[in-house]
Amino acid sequence: MTATTEHEYEYEQAVDGFGTVRVERVDPDRDAALIHGWVANERARFWGMKETTVDQVREIYAHLDSLDTHHGFLARLDGEPVALFQTYEPEADRVSECYEARPGDLGVHFLLAPSDAPRPGFTANLLTALTTYALTGRTRLVADPDAANEKAIARLARAGFEVGPEVVLPEVDLPEVFIPEKKARLAFLTR
Template identity: 30%
Template sequence: MPPTDASTDAGTTPVAADPDDISADTPEPGGRPESSDCQDTLDLRLPDELIALIAEQDTSRPARTGPDDDRREAAGTTPTEAQAPAPAAKASLAKSPDLTAFAEHDLLDDVGEWGPVTTSSGVFQLVPARIDRDLVLISRWMNDPAVAAFWELAGPDEVTERHLRPQLEGDGRSVPCLGVLDGRPMSYWEIYRADLDPLARHYPARPHDTGIHLLIGGVAHRGRGLGTTLLTAVSDLVLDHRPQCARVVAEPDLRNTPSVSAFLSAGFRFSAEVDLPDKRAALMVRDRALRAVLQPSHSQ
């Protein structure tokens, strides 16, 4: 679970959570944050896609028929064709509506087809990353000290490749992208299913919660509010193109005050502090229901 945040400098001071404000959730010691905000505690059920994946894994295991099967499994041998599920069982599995829907469903609604948007800083578009085309550029950004302090992916290109490849070859729950502004790549993004991510263990996730990770690549693009502009644009893209998503979430490192400030200025609210395996993070939430109320700040 990479960090969310390096170099999204908005040039403002982050707003501290009011301890009396019920929207600023606080985590239970050593566990999930206990929230008194009903917006963060409803619809706590496993997503249909995750249920289908569990069912697929369970039904695809060959049934044991006796002690010989136990011995074969302990020895690590591969089942023969005779031990595989019978044709009738395979046909039944193939016709399962839940598993078919999971196999055909795009977990992030075609990020690459969302198209460009016009912002106050120019025309911006998310372009899904490719290792053969983009590895050298992304690796160079990861070796910038301001980025490496939070992403921890400095090193040779192979380090970045090991971070990208599981996403590109996975089931589509995380899509790494270049952020292209007026035709020039200038930022790196990960759009991911927060409800299917390890992050979901640390906050009351809802089905289709969508997360954002971001870094601004070029020094020339930092420190002038561009992070706020792009976070607003990308979270709007998520809400516009993912109708089942009620919330966009992020978890910038609490130490990265420019990043936290950029999220606040982009219409996100501070929900809680959460202890993740690699950092203490600020859980930031942009609610579809509050989209018209928490308008992004354009004062930067």
């Protein structure tokens, strides 16, 4: 598959001087190897999937795809995959045990693809497009990066998120998914 292959997409935004950002649903079969290459990278250690296999990544995103409350997306810039973006309904997630979710809230997770050629303003432009998409029909975004991920917390603050308290996200141990307990820092972006 080449970068010019068209995929069904949820959202598209042309950003002056940056390019066209498209948000498309993750296809677990098509995208597992790509996502695995990103999450197995040392820089993605806070994503919590460093030790997964391609098959496990496929299973994780197939499970996510089966839910009405959690969604995985690839962000593409001019056809090239550049980030993994996940959204979730806070009331259906462990984060709801750590703050009072409001109607109109949407949870977000964001992982940039590794790059050998950093580009000034890249993350800011991409994050602006993704938060614009996520805020469509919503009033507030909540992010919960790992509390030790100072770089991500600083990036969210620069993007206009209000950095909130440090919390402990409880362990999730269900037949279809296990997520260990994690210290996180909440951050909020209000429309």
